[in-house]
Amino acid sequence: MPASTAPEPGEVPDIDLVKRCQAGDTRAFDVLVSRYKGRIYAMTYHMIQNETEAWDLSQEAFIKAWRALPSFKMDSAFYTWLYRITHNVVYDWLRKKKIQGDGEFDDSRTEHRIAAGAEAVPHGDQAPDTAMKNAELGKRIQQAIAKLSPEHQQIILLREVEGLAYEEIAAAIPCSLGTVMSRLFYARKKLQELLKDCYENAA
Structure with missing residues (x-):
C-alpha cells in the first residue's frame, strides 16, 4: 500500500x-x-x-x-x-x-515468503508439485534479494513489495529521482542474473 x-x-x-x-x-x-x-x-x-x-x-x-x-x-x-x-x-x-x-546471509534463519513472489502464484487450489515449485521459487527469490547490496535490497523492497512510487522512494531514502531509477535498474538486472536458471526452466 x-x-x-x-x-x-x-x-x-x-x-x-x-x-x-x-x-x-x-x-x-x-x-x-x-x-x-x-x-x-x-x-x-x-x-x-x-x-x-x-x-x-x-x-x-x-x-x-x-x-x-x-x-x-x-x-x-x-x-x-x-x-x-x-x-x-x-x-x-x-x-x-x-x-x-x-x-x-544465514539460510537457516526463519524463512518467510516474500510478497514480491506472490504475483507468480496462481489463484485457487494447486497441485502438490506446483505448490512445491512455487515455494521453492519464493525461497530462491528471497535468497537472491539477500545477495544484493543493502541499497539495492532497499530499492527493490520499496518498489516491488511496498509499491511506492519513484517520487515517494526518493523522499523516503532520501535521494534524487535519477538515483532511484538507476538503483532499481541495476537491482532488477542483478536479480535476473541470480535467477537466470529459474527463467530458463520456466521457458
Whole structure:
C-alpha cells in the first residue's frame, strides 16, 4: 500500500494523529503504531532476514519516532518520515554486524515468503508439485534479494513489495529521482542474473 494512499472512510488521517501526539496524546501514537507496525516489520525483516531482530529493530524505530515527534515539521508524509527513522536504525544495526564480521546471509534463519513472489502464484487450489515449485521459487527469490547490496535490497523492497512510487522512494531514502531509477535498474538486472536458471526452466 503506497504511503500516499488516502485514509479509509472514518479513519483519522495521519496528520491529525501526529498533531495529537505532539500534544502528548500517547493513545494517538498507539493508533499510528497499529497502522504501520506490519509494514515497518516487513521492511525490516526483508533487509536483515532475522525475525527476532526485525521485531526488536521495529520497536526501536517506533521508540525513536515517538521521541522525535515533537520536532517533526510535517513537511513529508508520516510514513515517509517513519521510514527514514527505520532505515537509519536498520543501517546502524547492519554496520555493527559488519564490523563484528556477522553480516552474511544465514539460510537457516526463519524463512518467510516474500510478497514480491506472490504475483507468480496462481489463484485457487494447486497441485502438490506446483505448490512445491512455487515455494521453492519464493525461497530462491528471497535468497537472491539477500545477495544484493543493502541499497539495492532497499530499492527493490520499496518498489516491488511496498509499491511506492519513484517520487515517494526518493523522499523516503532520501535521494534524487535519477538515483532511484538507476538503483532499481541495476537491482532488477542483478536479480535476473541470480535467477537466470529459474527463467530458463520456466521457458
